[in-house]
Amino acid sequence: MFGTGLLKGLGVTLKHFTETFIDDRRKEPSRYEGSIQVDEKRRIIHQPISQEGLLTIQYPEERRLLPERFRYIPMLIWDTEAGEDRCTACGICAKVCPPQCIWIVRDSDENGKPITRPAEFYIDVAVCMSCSFCAEFCPFDAIKMNHDYELAVYDRYPQLVYDKEELTVPVEYYAALWPTQYAAEEAQRAKQKEEERRREEEKKRAAEAKAQAQAAGAESGAAKPKRSKEELEALKAQAAAKAAARKGGAETEDAEAAAKRARLEELKRKAAEKAAQRKKESGE
Numbered sequence: 001m002f003g004t005g006l007l008k009g010l011g012v013t014l015k016h017f018t019e020t021f022i023d024d025r026r027k028e029p030s031r032y033e034g035s036i037q038v039d040e041k042r043r044i045i046h047q048p049i050s051q052e053g054l055l056t057i058q059y060p061e062e063r064r065l066l067p068e069r070f071r072y073i074p075m076l077i078w079d080t081e082a083g084e085d086r087c088t089a090c091g092i093c094a095k096v097c098p099p100q101c102i103w104i105v106r107d108s109d110e111n112g113k114p115i116t117r118p119a120e121f122y123i124d125v126a127v128c129m130s131c132s133f134c135a136e137f138c139p140f141d142a143i144k145m146n147h148d149y150e151l152a153v154y155d156r157y158p159q160l161v162y163d164k165e166e167l168t169v170p171v172e173y174y175a176a177l178w179p180t181q182y183a184a185e186e187a188q189r190a191k192q193k194e195e196e197r198r199r200e201e202e203k204k205r206a207a208e209a210k211a212q213a214q215a216a217g218a219e220s221g222a223a224k225p226k227r228s229k230e231e232l233e234a235l236k237a238q239a240a241a242k243a244a245a246r247k248g249g250a251e252t253e254d255a256e257a258a259a260k261r262a263r264l265e266e267l268k269r270k271a272a273e274k275a276a277q278r279k280k281e282s283g284e
């Protein structure tokens, strides 16, 4: 019937309106269940769909509890344990950024040789489209997406061009915002470290085994007993006898070959005689 949907919608609004008053009569209204009281004024609220009463948040005193995968602008990770930036200034993030809003200047030593860390790092957050490509492609987990969305300022330049200091956060901050992803990355990192350690140990063991084998070979070479003069003479005599036997064999072979050649010549001669005889008989 015409207007049924409209009435239904108004009914839902009315239900929430009245439920708000009923709910507010409780000491802790249902919309505050599981909420986090940041300070006296600010509260972070998680609003499940099953919640009764008011569905509007009293921003800025009340804010939504953001899901882990919420992303706004990137942040650079400072490795607290290592005491350095994770960023190596490889420039991959700047290359993949669709609106090209990242600028990086690589650091260098006193001789002008490039160092794998950024001297300067800028993101124009007014241009950033929160696509997260930079975070996806960074091979060092050095750039991640921040949840902070309250960036309003009066002047775009230079306030919305964030420099390295403004972008950098400690790794603990990232771990608090993205606990699941952080845990997965750390597990992967630990696995890689374990694999590297295992490979190093294997290499070390192989090198040790090789050194031991070489030492054993050198020892056995040194321990080889020297032959006496008599033994050497006997060996020489044996070698001479073997050579003579080989020579005798060769001479025998030569005699056999000469006999074969003579027989062949004899057969050729007889064949020629027969041929001459046949020619004579046929009267040619």
Ligand code: SF4
Pocket: 086, 087, 088, 089, 090, 091, 092, 093, 094, 104, 137, 138, 139, 140, 141, 142, 143
């Ligand atoms: S943030 Fe990552 S991808 Fe970008 S320059 Fe640094 S290390 Fe490379």
Ligand code: SF4
Pocket: 073, 074, 093, 096, 097, 098, 099, 100, 101, 102, 123, 127, 128, 129, 130, 131, 132, 133, 134, 135
């Ligand atoms: S989130 Fe996207 S647009 Fe923003 S800096 Fe990263 S790659 Fe560029």
